[in-house]
Amino acid sequence: MIEKREKRKKIFYVPGMISLVLIPLFCLYHFYKVDAFKTYGVLHFGLPNKEDFEKHKVGHLRKYRIFNFNNQKSKEEQKLKELRFFIRDLVKNYDTINGTKIQFGIKTDYNTFVDVMSIMSEEKMSVWSLFGNTMYAFAHPKPKVKKDNRFFCGTPKYAEENSMRMEEENRKKELQIFQIQFLKQQWLILLGYLGLVLLNIFTVVKFNKTQKYNQK
DSSP states (O other): OOOOOOOOOOOOOOOOOOHHHHHHHHHHHHHHHHTTTTOOOOOOOOOHHHHHHHHHHHGSSEEEEEEEEEEOOHHHHHHHHHHHHEEEEEEEESSHHHHHHHETTTTOHHHHHHHHHHHHHTTOSSSSEETEEEEEEEEEOOOOOOOOOOOOOOOHHHHHHHHHHHHHHHHHHHHHHHHHHHHHSHHHHHHHHHHHHHHHHHHHHHHHHHHHHHHH
């Protein structure tokens, strides 16, 4: 005799399916909060030798304003803001009298050191270099404009602003290209996850309808 198999009721573990959907979302949120998707760049940095430093008398070329970073993080951000504004004024005014001397201690945070270099690069500081534990920075004098009969469309300030705008646009384009390439590489995973989410939603809805029908 052939025994008839008893038709058993399917078991759905609803909390498990919800976790399966929510855990990846929580992971993506966590990655976003810790800047896991942030793109990083590099800064070119060189060190002068002692002979060149003394030959050009860098330590006495300007009236230096001292910024001392000693790992007091509660005060570092404010100092970095003050440094940025001071550097910006030096560059903007082609200041040949003042400069800045930035001193680092043994316990200086590495991020603070990188932030200082970023400020120098972003604010287009003419000369900045590290000698020992001290960074010296000062601006070049205003370039002389040669008088001739040629016609220039725009002004040096406009040209500088246009150059900065083009650099920003190029940076945004590079970021957009990176994001598109990432999506192209991971589209199968994203599509599979989306299908998994839809399948779980459909299963939960169907399970609820079945439960209500059985209760009646």
